[in-house]
Structures are given as structure tokens and as C-alpha cells.
Amino acid sequence: MKPFFKVPKGCLFFPRLSIRHYSLKAPQPKISKLKITFNKASESSGEKAVDTYSIDTDSCPIAQANDNVLSPIPSKPSLPPSLQYVRDLMDLYKEHVVLTQMGSFYELYFEQAVKYAPELNISLTNRAYSHGKVPFAGFPVHQLSRHLKMLVNNYGYSVTIAEQFKKEDVANNEINKFYRRVTRIVTPGTFIDEAFENLRENTYLLNIEFPENCMSQVADVSLKIGICWCDVSTGEIFVQQVYLKDLVSAITRIQPKEILLDERLLGFHIESGTWYPELVELKKFFIKYQKMPSQHRTIESFYGLFNLGEKEATDRQLRIQFQTFTQKELAALRNTLLYVSDHLPDFSINFQIPQRQLATAIMQIDSRTSAALELHSTVRDNNKKGSLLSSIRRTVTPSGTRLLSQWLSGPSLDLKEIKKRQRIVGFFKKNVDLTETLRLMLKKVNDLSRILQKFSFGRGEALELIQMAQSLQISREIRDYLLDNVSLMKVTLKSQILQLTETLDFEKGLVDDILKFINEEELVKSQDVKQNGDANAILEIDVKEKKDVNKDEVSELTDFIVNPSFNSKLRKLHDAYQCVWQKKEKLNNSLKDLFVGELGAKTFALKERQNGEYALHVTGTVSNLKKIDELIAKKTEFYGNSCHILQQSSQTRWLSHRFWTDLGHELELLTLKIRNEESNIINLFKRKFIDRSDEVRQVATTLGYLDTLSSFAVLANEKNLVCPKVDESDKLEVVNGRHLMVEEGLSARSLETFTANDCELAKDNLWVITGPNMGGKSTFLRQNAIIVILAQVGCFVPCSKAHVGIVDKLFSRVGSADDLYNEMSTFMVEMIETSFILQGATTRSLAILDEIGRGTSGKEGISIAYATLKYLLENNQCRTLFATHFGQELKQIIDRKCAKDLREKIKFYQSGITDLGGNNFCYNHKLKPGICMKSDAIRVAELAGFPTEALQEAREILG
Numbered sequence: 001m002k003p004f005f006k007v008p009k010g011c012l013f014f015p016r017l018s019i020r021h022y023s024l025k026a027p028q029p030k031i032s033k034l035k036i037t038f039n040k041a042s043e044s045s046g047e048k049a050v051d052t053y054s055i056d057t058d059s060c061p062i063a064q065a066n067d068n069v070l071s072p073i074p075s076k077p078s079l080p081p082s083l084q085y086v087r088d089l090m091d092l093y094k095e096h097v098v099l100t101q102m103g104s105f106y107e108l109y110f111e112q113a114v115k116y117a118p119e120l121n122i123s124l125t126n127r128a129y130s131h132g133k134v135p136f137a138g139f140p141v142h143q144l145s146r147h148l149k150m151l152v153n154n155y156g157y158s159v160t161i162a163e164q165f166k167k168e169d170v171a172n173n174e175i176n177k178f179y180r181r182v183t184r185i186v187t188p189g190t191f192i193d194e195a196f197e198n199l200r201e202n203t204y205l206l207n208i209e210f211p212e213n214c215m216s217q218v219a220d221v222s223l224k225i226g227i228c229w230c231d232v233s234t235g236e237i238f239v240q241q242v243y244l245k246d247l248v249s250a251i252t253r254i255q256p257k258e259i260l261l262d263e264r265l266l267g268f269h270i271e272s273g274t275w276y277p278e279l280v281e282l283k284k285f286f287i288k289y290q291k292m293p294s295q296h297r298t299i300e301s302f303y304g305l306f307n308l309g310e311k312e313a314t315d316r317q318l319r320i321q322f323q324t325f326t327q328k329e330l331a332a333l334r335n336t337l338l339y340v341s342d343h344l345p346d347f348s349i350n351f352q353i354p355q356r357q358l359a360t361a362i363m364q365i366d367s368r369t370s371a372a373l374e375l376h377s378t379v380r381d382n383n384k385k386g387s388l389l390s391s392i393r394r395t396v397t398p399s400g401t402r403l404l405s406q407w408l409s410g411p412s413l414d415l416k417e418i419k420k421r422q423r424i425v426g427f428f429k430k431n432v433d434l435t436e437t438l439r440l441m442l443k444k445v446n447d448l449s450r451i452l453q454k455f456s457f458g459r460g461e462a463l464e465l466i467q468m469a470q471s472l473q474i475s476r477e478i479r480d481y482l483l484d485n486v487s488l489m490k491v492t493l494k495s496q497i498l499q500l501t502e503t504l505d506f507e508k509g510l511v512d513d514i515l516k517f518i519n520e521e522e523l524v525k526s527q528d529v530k531q532n533g534d535a536n537a538i539l540e541i542d543v544k545e546k547k548d549v550n551k552d553e554v555s556e557l558t559d560f561i562v563n564p565s566f567n568s569k570l571r572k573l574h575d576a577y578q579c580v581w582q583k584k585e586k587l588n589n590s591l592k593d594l595f596v597g598e599l600g601a602k603t604f605a606l607k608e609r610q611n612g613e614y615a616l617h618v619t620g621t622v623s624n625l626k627k628i629d630e631l632i633a634k635k636t637e638f639y640g641n642s643c644h645i646l647q648q649s650s651q652t653r654w655l656s657h658r659f660w661t662d663l664g665h666e667l668e669l670l671t672l673k674i675r676n677e678e679s680n681i682i683n684l685f686k687r688k689f690i691d692r693s694d695e696v697r698q699v700a701t702t703l704g705y706l707d708t709l710s711s712f713a714v715l716a717n718e719k720n721l722v723c724p725k726v727d728e729s730d731k732l733e734v735v736n737g738r739h740l741m742v743e744e745g746l747s748a749r750s751l752e753t754f755t756a757n758d759c760e761l762a763k764d765n766l767w768v769i770t771g772p773n774m775g776g777k778s779t780f781l782r783q784n785a786i787i788v789i790l791a792q793v794g795c796f797v798p799c800s801k802a803h804v805g806i807v808d809k810l811f812s813r814v815g816s817a818d819d820l821y822n823e824m825s826t827f828m829v830e831m832i833e834t835s836f837i838l839q840g841a842t843t844r845s846l847a848i849l850d851e852i853g854r855g856t857s858g859k860e861g862i863s864i865a866y867a868t869l870k871y872l873l874e875n876n877q878c879r880t881l882f883a884t885h886f887g888q889e890l891k892q893i894i895d896r897k898c899a900k901d902l903r904e905k906i907k908f909y910q911s912g913i914t915d916l917g918g919n920n921f922c923y924n925h926k927l928k929p930g931i932c933m934k935s936d937a938i939r940v941a942e943l944a945g946f947p948t949e950a951l952q953e954a955r956e957i958l959g
């Protein structure tokens, strides 16, 4: 029998999975194929027509075309140009949802309108054209984000967005004054709007570069694969080279929102697991198949996507960095960069220098282990609440939370780094008041990396500029605060803290300038007005109603957001504005004296009407207004100008007045000029931050680091955690260990307290844990794995003492598998998972195995359990916890078949039940040496509400 993937010498043979016997379900509809070509090379492969529509908008005729330009294939000449454009886009971006901006709406046409209108819950209508009716549906521009969420996140579609632009130098009254072009293609990995809102998580896009033609051969577990992942919303980008056997662990760690694969792999259905079983894991993700023409673009052509200050310095740094990457990593990087730049053609991407992650620096946790240990979500309902992350999270900044999540997915193998973290946590834990003050400061810090990215994309409000400046100011305060307290620190800690504080020293002048020259109060006010406006728009309040209300006097000086003293140009504009404003005040007072004082009007004001006209607004009684009318009719001059009536009602008059009209226009023009200059200044400041991207990111990283470590200190004090001894030994010794989440659950539900248990393993030691059902076996296994993870992220651990020799890989075979291997029997899944452990575990690994062999008949199950146990001891020689209901049977086989030295490496522990008399009992979760002889399954059945008759029957059979 031929193995279906290559098994290294000395490892177990894998069962052959024939697709005939285990026909796998078709993948979920998340997978979409993007037919886009990117280079001329494809002309030869018969895709010339498609090539004409490259989404590279610079060279793309269609993307830049205005609505008049017809498709090169004049398929439906009777369509109006704008519709023809939509039709062409739909043909080009097949399988994408195409949203085209038409005025202040995004619209869907033709069959897409029919298909997606119900999914978006918007109304579907028809519009009549000369060639017939066309179905269409749309929504206002400001609702884009809401509908994108639905299309991309809920339905997993790719969305192509064509925006409308006004042609330059075209008069307003021309019919074809707009053109449209594709500004972005939104997929889960490039959905920046969503990422900017979702502060606690990274939005990673992952590209996997399989070697060419590798799928036409049997899978080789030592195949080298290049991966690259990036978060466009924070600018992070990483590369790594992994072996095929470690690929799924890497994916689990990265938790990408989208995975990019070469289009050529489409036919291999890799997520079915037929080529390499572990790849069934890909079913969990949004997969995009993409033509990968990386060889046609040099890496240098992407240098513009990085901004590390001066261009030359950036290029030099990148060149040096890329020399350290392998070819596979570079290929993955190139394709990722290409994909991002093609999907966000209108955004200036600003990545940090790509970081190379080494497989040897991070603990490997495969997806089953991550799920079984509930690191990020619970097994039962896939909820974040109740997970390890949510139960230990005390971070107060978005970057701290994201860092914590990354650390939990990939704990460190770097002893020096772990000890550094422990030292800092220990210091924060001891100095409670200092930590409290630090965290109060951290709480005020905004998400610097995301604000920076917004600026790079030409987005970001002026208020975010203030937030950026304030956060950087706080980072200086944190720096000073820590420096003030270095006397409390021991030598090593002191030098580490000093190193950290260096990165918090961001240029003071820039920050001070922003805080000095930009008026935060006005910004907050205008933000409130905007938010209210948005809320009204969302509520779709009748706009007409608002239009009836005429604007009050032109803005007062306080509406401006940049201090006039910023530069002479702004000063001059403000002086001119002041001068006109004073004239306006004088005019207002004089006319008020005249109309109210002398002519008896009730009120008087200088106003701008909704239609833009400047007018005098007078109210009064019918007789007073009559007097005014008569004066107007006689062409009487008011403050040097005669008036005429623009609009009247019984008690109001709108009057024209030349002088006010001139002043109004002057004020309007000056306001525009000031706002324009302000916008230039804001953009200048933003640019300054973009040019210092590297420094801003360093501050963000350090603040996230301090946040995470101080949060560990808070947690340690709150949960009574201790600092574990971590070293390169082969030990796993835990005294009075606890499971944080189970403990939390118990205290929330009942008065019962958690029973702490010890664990003492060394290399090639194996503990067999037996006990009744519900006796706490799985809990014990998991708690020790979690303690290892916590120890290696630098966190303190729930026990009274721990000694953890660094674990390189964590394996588990716990509980029922998820549904990925659909149509495979539970036992087959169990065996596949166990095989991965037997093939992957090293002498530095920790394996937790729960009830191996339970999925088949008793005798065979026991033999499999024994074989697994023996293989682990003899070959893997890792630290192992092995829970089973076959304790007695296993012991007998071990005694019979194993040599003394092997027998001595196996220890048996049991939990039990304490009888309380009658039918009453309680679980005794305390582990003690020995083997539990019975599982007390009938008691569990009784607790679960089994019918008495059935229970009786079971008891009789048991005897």
C-alpha cells in the first residue's frame, strides 16, 4: 500500500486515504476564483481580452474610461454609456459584486441587482431604457460600510467598487462631466474599513507559496513553503519559511482573515485533504485563488509600498532586509504586495519593513490544540467569552490586546525574552501603585499604528491628528515616569527599561506644535455636529425639512481649527477675515438701529439664505412691515444701498442689500481660503507622521508591550499567579496547578472551589490519568498545557510553584474533532490526529492525549492506546499526559510487555468519587497515585436524567 504522503524514515506509516472510500464534501462556498490578469504575458495564453482590463488603473483603459468610452467589444451598443461601463465591469470582475457609484448612491445592476438586493435588504426596481428595462438596486454612499460588512463578512463575496469622479476642466452644465474607475476591491483581507473599527484584532491576509508542481507528487512533510502575511490596517508584514508539516500550525497562529493561493492549485482541491490531510484546516478560512505572476514583477518595483523615512534610506534598508529572506519567502512577499496594491489602487500603502519570523523562535501550537485549549474561543459555542484570551485579558490599549492575542497563538521559545518579560511583570506586580499610574496613562493612548495607516491612506480626521499627538505626548510622560522610578529597579531590569524608554522619545517639537496650533475644542464640536449629521442621515431624516431652515450668520472666527499664528499666510487671511467681520458687525448694528430702533421692527439679522443669497431678515407686525415696504418702494437707501423684497410673509421680509451681499461673499471666500490653508496644514502634519512611520510604530510597539506586561502583573495579583521558573531543561513541574477558566466557571456557578493538582514530568515521562467520568481528567491535561503557554508568553501561572523546561511544540488529542474531516469516521479523525502527534513531537514537546482508542471496540482500542503510549515513550520521548478509561488494562499490558526502564517512566494517577451515603456522592478531583478501577458511568447517566428503568438495567448487567 502506497502512503499518500511521504513519511520520513522512522515515523509511522499513515493510513492510505482513498478518495473513493472517503469522498470528501465539496468545500464551502467561501472559495471564489478571481479572474484577473496582471501582465502582458497572458496575451500569449489567449486571455488578451481580459488583459485589456487590468486592474492596474494607471494603465487600465476601462478603469480610467469615462462613461462615454465603450467597451472594445461593442456587445450591447444600445446601452447608455454608464450602464455599458457597469456591464463591462461585471464581465471583467466575474464572481465579484460590482458596486458602481452613481451620484450619491452605490448601485447594482442587471442580474446582480436581482441576486444581491434581497441579501442586502434593499429594494429592487427597474429603470426603463431605450433597449428595455434594467433591474437595479442601490443605497446611499454613506451606507457603504454597512453593506460591505454584509457582503464581505457575512456572505464572503469579493466586492469591486467603482467610484465616480468629476472630470477636470469640465463645466458643470455638461452632460458627461463624470467618469468612474475602480478604486478598490474589497475582500476580508483588504477590508480596511472593518479593520479600522475592529481594534482588538489583526486583519491578516496570508499568502501561501507552494513550490511549483508539488501537488502532482505525493506530499512530502519536509517540503519548504514560503508564507507572507500582512495587516494593511496596521502596516505589519511578515514572512516565514515553513515545512509542510508545520504549515497548519503557522496558519492557526496567524489566524488570517483571508488566504491567497495560486490559481493553479484550484484543481487540486487541497482543502479536501486528499493531498495532505491536515490541509482540511483551510476550510475554515476565506480562500482566494489568484493568478500569481510574481516572476514578472521584481521586488524593487514594490519599494514604494514602504515608508521608512527618506526614500534612499528606505530602499537601502529593504535591500539589506530582503537579502536575509529565502527565495520562497520573497515569492510569497511579492505576491502579497502585488495583491494588496492591486486591490487598493487608490490608497498609498505604507508597510513597515517586512519582518522574518523564524520557526525556531515560536512555540508551535496546531489548530486542534489551540481549539481544545480554548485559546481564542470556546469549543462549545465558538464564543470569545470564556476563552483563555478573554479570561486573562487585562490590557487597556488596542495594540496591547492584539499583542496578547499574537503571543497566545505563538508563545516564545526565546529564554532571554521570556525572562525579560518575567522581570518586568515581577516589577509591575510588586509596585502596584506605579503600575496603576502607568495603566491610567496607557488607557489614554489611542491606536497609533492604525491612525498612522489612515493618514497614509489619505484618511483620518484632524481629531485623529490630535489623538496621535496626545498619545505621543503620553508616551513621553510614560517614559519620564519610568525613568523617574528606575531607582526601584535592579541592574538588568533597569537597562531593559531604559532600552524600552528610548523608543518612547518621539520628537517633542512636532507633538507640541500640533497641540499648540490645533484647536481641539473646535474639532470636538465639529465632530459632534458631524456625528449628529451622520445620525440624521442614518435615520434618513427628511432633508427637505432641514433645507427650509435658513443658515444663520456666517461662521464666527472660533469655527476655525488652526491657530492663526501658525504661519504668516494664515495670519493674513485671519486679519482680512477680522476686518470684513468688523465691517459686517458695523453694518449689522447700524441696520438694526434703523429697522428695530427707528422703524419698529421686532427683529433684524444679516443672513444667508438656503439658496446662497445674502439677505436682510426682518420680522415685525403687519403695520411696521408696511411702513418698511413703503420706504423700499420709494427706493430709500439703507446704509447706502436701496433694497428690494426677495420674499415675504405677513410677519417677515427677506430683503436684498448690495453691501451685505458683497460682505457676505467676501467672508465666504475668506472662510474657504482659511479652511483650505488649514487643510494644507493638517495634511502637512499628517505627512510628518507618515515620514516618521518607523518611529511611530516603535512607540506603538513599546506601549503595547508595556500594556501587555503590566496587564500580566494585574492578573497575577488578582488571580494569585506565581512566576514560573523557565529554562532549557526537560521538566514540567507544577505544584497546586489550576485551570483558570474552569476555576472561573466554578466560582461563577457554585460555591465549589477548584481542586489544585500537581504535575511532575521530565523528558520521556508519561503520566496515565484515570478516573471516573467527570472526574477532571481533561481539565488536568489542559491546565498543564495552559500553564506552559502562559509561562512561555512571560505571564505568571496559576499554581503555587512551577518549573517549565521550554516546550517547542504543544500537541493535543482531546475531545471530539470539529467537522472538518466531514464524512470520515470519528475514529479515523482520532487516528489522523494521533498520527500527527507521533510524527511531530520532539523530545522538547508536550503532548496531551485524552482517551486514545475510545472510538473503536474495547480490545482494539486498548491495543491502539498501548501502541501510542509505547511509541511516544520510545520514539518521541516527549513529556506526555495520557488520560484513559482503560487504566487497568493498559497497566497489565505494560507490566507484561515493557522492560523495567520503560515501566519506570510511566506513572499512574487517579481521581475518584467520594460516597456520601445512600445514593449521594461527590467527585474528588484530587489526583493521587494509582488506577481508578471504574468509570462510574452509571452515576453520570443518572445525573444526566436517564430513565430509572434504563439505569436499573445497566446496573444489573454490570453486576
Ligand SMILES: Nc1ncnc2c1ncn2[C@@H]1O[C@H](COP(=O)(O)OP(=O)(O)OP(=O)(O)O)[C@@H](O)[C@H]1O
Pocket: 742, 746, 753, 754, 755, 756, 757, 771, 772, 773, 774, 775, 776, 777, 778, 779, 780, 925, 926
Ligand atoms: N480540579 C477540579 N476541581 C474542581 N472541579 C473540577 C476539577 N476538574 C474538573 N472539575 C469539574 O468537573 C467537570 C468535568 O471535568 P472533566 O471534563 O475534566 O472530566 P473528565 O474526567 O475528563 O470526564 P470524562 O471522562 O467524562 O470526559 C469540569 O467541567 C469541572 O466543572
